[in-house]
Amino acid sequence: MTSEPVIRIVLAKLGLDGHDRGIKVVARILRDAGMEVIYLGLRQTTASIIAATEEEDADAIGLSMHNAGHLALAPAMLAALDEADLDIPLIIGGIVPDQDIPILEAAGVAAILGPGAPAEEVVAAVRNAVSRDRQQ
Amino acid sequence: MSVRDLPTADVVERAIGGDRRAIGRTLTLIERGGEIADQITELTHPAAKGSHVVGITGAPGAGKSTLTGQLIRHLPTLGLRPAVLAVDPSSPLTGGAILGDRVRMDDVAGDGGFIRSVATRGHAGGLALSVPGSVRAFDACGFDPVLIETVGVGQVEVDVAGAADTTVVVVNPGWGDAVQANKAGLLEVADVFVINKADRDGANDTRRDLELMLDLSHVSGHEDESGYRPPIIMTTATDGAGIEAMWAAVTDHRAHLQASGRLEHRRVARFRYEVRSRLATRLETSINAATHDLEPDGRSPAAVAGELASRLLA
Numbered sequence: 001m002t003s004e005p006v007i008r009i010v011l012a013k014l015g016l017d018g019h020d021r022g023i024k025v026v027a028r029i030l031r032d033a034g035m036e037v038i039y040l041g042l043r044q045t046t047a048s049i050i051a052a053t054e055e056e057d058a059d060a061i062g063l064s065m066h067n068a069g070h071l072a073l074a075p076a077m078l079a080a081l082d083e084a085d086l087d088i089p090l091i092i093g094g095i096v097p098d099q100d101i102p103i104l105e106a107a108g109v110a111a112i113l114g115p116g117a118p119a120e121e122v123v124a125a126v127r128n129a130v131s132r133d134r135q136q
Numbered sequence: 137m138s139v140r141d142l143p144t145a146d147v148v149e150r151a152i153g154g155d156r157r158a159i160g161r162t163l164t165l166i167e168r169g170g171e172i173a174d175q176i177t178e179l180t181h182p183a184a185k186g187s188h189v190v191g192i193t194g195a196p197g198a199g200k201s202t203l204t205g206q207l208i209r210h211l212p213t214l215g216l217r218p219a220v221l222a223v224d225p226s227s228p229l230t231g232g233a234i235l236g237d238r239v240r241m242d243d244v245a246g247d248g249g250f251i252r253s254v255a256t257r258g259h260a261g262g263l264a265l266s267v268p269g270s271v272r273a274f275d276a277c278g279f280d281p282v283l284i285e286t287v288g289v290g291q292v293e294v295d296v297a298g299a300a301d302t303t304v305v306v307v308n309p310g311w312g313d314a315v316q317a318n319k320a321g322l323l324e325v326a327d328v329f330v331i332n333k334a335d336r337d338g339a340n341d342t343r344r345d346l347e348l349m350l351d352l353s354h355v356s357g358h359e360d361e362s363g364y365r366p367p368i369i370m371t372t373a374t375d376g377a378g379i380e381a382m383w384a385a386v387t388d389h390r391a392h393l394q395a396s397g398r399l400e401h402r403r404v405a406r407f408r409y410e411v412r413s414r415l416a417t418r419l420e421t422s423i424n425a426a427t428h429d430l431e432p433d434g435r436s437p438a439a440v441a442g443e444l445a446s447r448l449l450a
């Protein structure tokens with residue numbers, strides 16, 4: 001009763017990007033940190049991710065991007081969240097060149113996790129993003 | 137203002153009015169349990185109209201999620217508004233869970249249906265409380281039928297079968313013989329058998345084994361006294377073959393329950409079961425508190441338990 005409510009996070013691949021090894025590893029890392037991971041898998045749309053997030057009452061969304069589409073896809077997801085009036089953190093994982101990180105952060109992405117990010121960093125990024133959001 | 141910041145009564149009112157996000161929030165509050173969950177039970181109970189509750193159970197990989205995904209595509213074409221409670225196990229070590237059933241139910245969310253993934257969570261009796269609570273909430277929000285999808289093992293399955301009007305057991309070709317079917321205790325819970333992946337070799341052998349098992353319950357006198365015999369439906373979930381027949385068998389079972397007066401009987405049993413689960417949860421809290429710091433004092437465990445029982449149950 002006194003403990004923090006369990007964190008529920010939606011994980012998905014947005015658009016045409018079949019590289020799902022990384023996101024499966026992340027799903028396992030977050031599960032082992034005690035979170036409930038709602039895994040949507042490949043070829044999701046912003047609309048399907050929003051619908052799942054609403055139905056699952058998720059605390060955060062994690063998207064994996066390995067197709068160099070992050071500068072288009074991440075802002076599209078943020079715009080969809082904004083339009084749905086859903087105020088929860090978006091975390092991006094995958095291949096994001098260093099020079100793109102400030103661009104995504106300025107756009108409103110809560111955290112960006114590169115390849116090889118250790119498990120502790122992944123867990124901390126989600127926990128921090130969710131607790132910042134819960135305190136607002 | 138976010139639905140998360142509203143008082144519980146307002147969230148539930150919006151949920152009953154059909155607000156998708158409020159429904160999602162209501163389910164979260166039910167899963168967390170405690171006084172707020174009790175309050176939601178109070179608020180949703182009067183609005184619940186008695187939706188048809190269908191349990192879909194079977195071994196991992198049998199095709200439950202894919203079948204359920206096909207059903208929630210099919211049911212709206214019949215004018216129905218289905219909701220799904222997809223139950224997956226929590227890790228006993230970390231309490232976390234990967235809830236992956238939506239992967240096989242894509243493109244259905246947002247089209248009038250509603251899918252919610254649920255982790256079993258560790259606490260004793262947790263699911264036995266939250267599943268009926270969530271079913272009641274779906275019912276109150278106008279969803280009918282409510283499908284509960286779960287791995288068919290152990291206590292979770294008993295809890296879920298206890299919450300359903302109709303239980304569908306999903307098996308596959310090559311799954312085992314009639315002796316194993318008897319051993320697995322499926323006979324007791326199955327109202328409809330589905331042989332999924334029926335395009336594979338051995339589907340007819342599996343069907344024959346199941347038929348034999350059902351014949352044997354006639355021989356041993358354990359058949360349903362109202363004369364109901366669970367039908368066996370062949371499906372191929374990946375292309376939707378047999379889905380209409382499967383749903384027809386589920387509605388036939390419901391009609392049978394209604395005609396024979398057993399629907400009422402099952403719902404009374406369900407009511408008793410839920411009251412019992414709630415009582416057990418309360419008692420367990422008291423028992424945990426009373427035994428948490430217990431040290432051996434030379435008396436036997438039976439003597440200590442006897443003394444505590446007279447105190448706790450006074």
